[in-house]
Amino acid sequence: MALKPKGFILSGGPRSVYEAGAPHIQEFILDSGLPILGICYGMQVLxxxxxxxxxPSQERxxxxxxxxSLVSSQIVSSLSFQAWMSxxxxxxxxxxxxxxxxxS
Structure with missing residues (x-):
């Protein structure tokens, strides 16, 4: 890895992990040993x-x-907040x- 990342963020997207052609996680990310944060689709594909x-959810x-937050950690504080979801x-x-x- 030329960029020397300290971790990876897998973001959201409009697809389902079960759709043909849906993005998947590249193996080098899983093999890197670095932290991975999955948000929405990123967490679903992980x-x-x-x-x-x-x-599938009961309704979209x-x-x-x-x-x-369910626990207090360095990543997530003990506060709740609003976010856009789809x-x-x-x-x-x-x-x-x-x-x-x-x-959420």
Whole structure:
């Protein structure tokens, strides 16, 4: 890696992890040993790739949502905040070894 990143952020997107041609995580990211933050689709594809479960939501969510922290950490403070959300899938089970820091 020429850029020498300290971690990776996998951002959101309009796709489902089950759609044909949906973006996937490149193997070098998983093999890097660096921290990975998944946001929306990024967390869904990370979950799907590493053995967790992603399922369709009962109804599509679109608009403002409250994000609340579940634990206080360096990444997530103990505060809740509003964020824009647009997705149709949800994580129903985290991959082995994962810990949820926040939820919406």
């Amino acid at each position: 979950t799907h790739t590493l053995g967790g479960k992603v399922k 969510e679109y608009g403002n949502a409250v994000v609340e 997705h149709g899938d949800r994580i129903s089970e985290l991959p082995p070894g994962f810990v949820a820091l926040a939820r």
